[in-house]
Amino acid sequence: MRILFLTHSFNSLAQRLFCELSARGHLVSIEFDIADAVSEEAVALFKPDLILAPFLKRAVPASIWSAHPCFIVHPGVPGDRGPSALDWAIQQGVPTWGVTVLQAEAEMDAGPVWASAQFPMRAARKAAIYRNETTEAAVQAVLQAVDRFAAGNFTPERVPGAAHALMKQADRALDWARMGSADILARIHAADGFPGVADTLFDTPCHLFDAWPESTLRGTPGSLLARRETAICRATADGAVWIGHVKRAGGIKLPATHAFPEACALPEVPLDGWWQAAAPTWQDIAYQEAGGVGTLRFEFYNGAMSTAQCLRLTEAFRWATTRPTRVIVLAGGEDFWSNGIHLNTIESAESPADESWANINAIDDLAEAILTCSSQLTVAALHGNTGAGGCFLARACDAVWVRDGVMLNPHYKNMGNLFGSEFWTYLLPPRVGLDGARAIMHHRLPMTAQEAVQCGFYDACLPSPGFFVDVVRRAAELAASPDLDGRLAAKAEKRAADEAIKPLAAYRAEELAEMRRNFYGFDPSYHVARYHFVARSPHSWTPRHLARHRDLDWKIPA
Structure with a gap:
C-alpha cells in the first residue's frame, strides 16, 4: 500500500514505523504537519491508501480524515483520550499502560479502535518509556492495524472512555518541603523530554529535567546539598534527588551546572573513581x-x-x-x-x-x-x-x-x-x-x-x-x-x-x-541547523528525502 505519514517530526517512533512498514513492502512517504493546506496538498500528491499519524501535536483536519482512512497512534490504552496521556500515566503510577491505533474523527481519540497493545509500567523517565515500551507496543499495534485494514475483513469498534485534560504546570508542581523523593522523581520523570517541571534554582525560574535518586545525602527539604560533575543534588522531605538538566527562562536545555554557574559554590561530592556506586546516586x-x-x-x-x-x-x-x-x-x-x-x-x-x-x-x-x-x-x-x-x-x-x-x-x-x-x-x-x-x-x-x-x-x-544478559554471556x-x-x-x-x-x-x-x-x-549551514535543532524551531517544510511525493519526478506507481 501507499502509506502517508502525517507527523509533527520524524522522531524515533516515526522512524521505527517507517522502517518496519517499508520492510514489509509498503511505499511510505512523510509530510510534517505544518498547516492544513500543506497536509491536504501532500494527500493530493501521494494519493495514499492509508494515512498514519504516529506523532501529532494537533488534530488532523476534517478535510483529510473525512475523505481518507486515517489512523492515529495514541500513547494510551483503549478508552484513554486527550493529550498528556503518558505524562498522566507516569505521574499517577499506573501499573499497566499501552498504545491504541484508532481512526481519526471529530472527537479527539474517540474513533473506532483498529488495534492496541499493552505493557507493564516502570519507574523511569517519559523519554525512556516512550523510546522503549511505547515504541515496541506501537509497532505491534500499527502492524496489526495495517494488516487488518489491508485484509478488509475487520470491523473496528468504539471503546467508551473519558478525556483527560492537558497536564499543566500546576498539575506538575513540586512541594520540596512535603513531597518525598519518589513523588518528586515521578513528576520530573513525567515531564522529561518536554515540557519539564517549572521550578526555581538559585532564586531563578527554570524547568527541571533528568532526575536521579540519591540514597545517602540528606538535608533541609528544598535545600541544595551538593554537586557532582554537571548535576545538582536537592533535598526532599525524605531524602534527596539529583537534577541533571535544566532550562532557564528563555534559554535552552543544559546540564545543571552549566546553566547555573552559581552551583560551583556547592560542595563537590565525587565518587570513588569509576567503579559502580553501591547505592543509587547520580553517576554518568x-x-x-x-x-x-x-x-x-x-x-x-x-x-x-x-x-x-x-x-x-x-x-x-x-x-x-x-x-x-x-x-x-x-x-x-x-x-x-x-x-x-x-x-x-x-x-x-x-x-x-x-x-x-x-x-x-x-x-x-x-x-x-x-x-x-x-x-x-x-x-x-x-x-x-x-x-x-x-x-x-x-x-x-x-x-x-x-x-x-x-x-x-x-x-x-x-x-x-x-x-x-x-x-x-x-x-x-x-x-x-x-x-x-x-x-x-x-x-x-x-x-x-x-x-x-x-x-x-x-x-x-x-x-x-x-x-x-545476552551481552554479559557473550562477553x-x-x-x-x-x-x-x-x-x-x-x-x-x-x-x-x-x-x-x-x-x-x-x-x-x-x-x-x-x-x-x-x-x-563561509557556509553557515551547520550553525543555522544547530540553532534550529537546539531551539526546537517549528518545521517550515519537509525534507525531500522524506517527502517522496514532492520529488519532481514523482509518479503514482502503476
Whole structure:
C-alpha cells in the first residue's frame, strides 16, 4: 500500500514505523504537519491508501480524515483520550499502560479502535518509556492495524472512555518541603523530554529535567546539598534527588551546572573513581568487572557527548585498559548509546565554532583510544538508539552488538551538511563498500539494527528482552575463549598493516579539514541547523528525502 505519514517530526517512533512498514513492502512517504493546506496538498500528491499519524501535536483536519482512512497512534490504552496521556500515566503510577491505533474523527481519540497493545509500567523517565515500551507496543499495534485494514475483513469498534485534560504546570508542581523523593522523581520523570517541571534554582525560574535518586545525602527539604560533575543534588522531605538538566527562562536545555554557574559554590561530592556506586546516586560513567570482562557504562542525557564528557570517558576507558581483563564492553545509556557531539553545550558557548572544534577533537581522541587498544578486545553494546558520530564511535570497537529495535542514523548531513569525523572514512567503507558508504552518508535515512548487521556495518543483532544478559554471556565466553590471544595478535597485526598503508592521523586530518570548513567556513549551514535543532524551531517544510511525493519526478506507481 501507499502509506502517508502525517507527523509533527520524524522522531524515533516515526522512524521505527517507517522502517518496519517499508520492510514489509509498503511505499511510505512523510509530510510534517505544518498547516492544513500543506497536509491536504501532500494527500493530493501521494494519493495514499492509508494515512498514519504516529506523532501529532494537533488534530488532523476534517478535510483529510473525512475523505481518507486515517489512523492515529495514541500513547494510551483503549478508552484513554486527550493529550498528556503518558505524562498522566507516569505521574499517577499506573501499573499497566499501552498504545491504541484508532481512526481519526471529530472527537479527539474517540474513533473506532483498529488495534492496541499493552505493557507493564516502570519507574523511569517519559523519554525512556516512550523510546522503549511505547515504541515496541506501537509497532505491534500499527502492524496489526495495517494488516487488518489491508485484509478488509475487520470491523473496528468504539471503546467508551473519558478525556483527560492537558497536564499543566500546576498539575506538575513540586512541594520540596512535603513531597518525598519518589513523588518528586515521578513528576520530573513525567515531564522529561518536554515540557519539564517549572521550578526555581538559585532564586531563578527554570524547568527541571533528568532526575536521579540519591540514597545517602540528606538535608533541609528544598535545600541544595551538593554537586557532582554537571548535576545538582536537592533535598526532599525524605531524602534527596539529583537534577541533571535544566532550562532557564528563555534559554535552552543544559546540564545543571552549566546553566547555573552559581552551583560551583556547592560542595563537590565525587565518587570513588569509576567503579559502580553501591547505592543509587547520580553517576554518568560507571565501571563493573566480572569474569574477565570490564563493562564501562556511560549514561549521557539524550546521547549527547560534550567536550568534558568525552575527555572523562576517554580517561575512564584508558584506565579500564589497565585492569586485568580480557574484554571491555562499552555500554551506553538505556535510551541512547551516543549521538555524537553535544549541540546544546556548543550552542551555549561563547564561540560555538571553537567549542565545536574542541568537542569533535575530544570525541576523536576517544575513538582513537578505542581503535588503538591492543590489550583487550572491545565490544560496543548498543541498547539505545545511536546517531551521527555515535554510530562510528561504536564501530571503532572490535565488535558491535546492537539490540533489535534500536534505530540508527549513521550520517551527518541533516545537521547542516556536516562532513563528520570519528574516523568514519576509515571505518565505514571496508564494512559496506564504497557504494554502500556513499548511500548511507547521502541518503540520510534511518537504519534498523537488523539492516546494520545485514549490510555488514555492525556484527550482531540481539533480542530485545534480556539484551544485557545476552551481552554479559557473550562477553564472558569471548574472554574465556582459548583463541583470544590469537585474536588479539591478529587485531594488532591488522592495525599495524592499516597504519602502514595510511595512518589514522591522516584519516583524522582529512576529516577535520572538512569539519573546520563546516565550523569556520563561509557556509553557515551547520550553525543555522544547530540553532534550529537546539531551539526546537517549528518545521517550515519537509525534507525531500522524506517527502517522496514532492520529488519532481514523482509518479503514482502503476
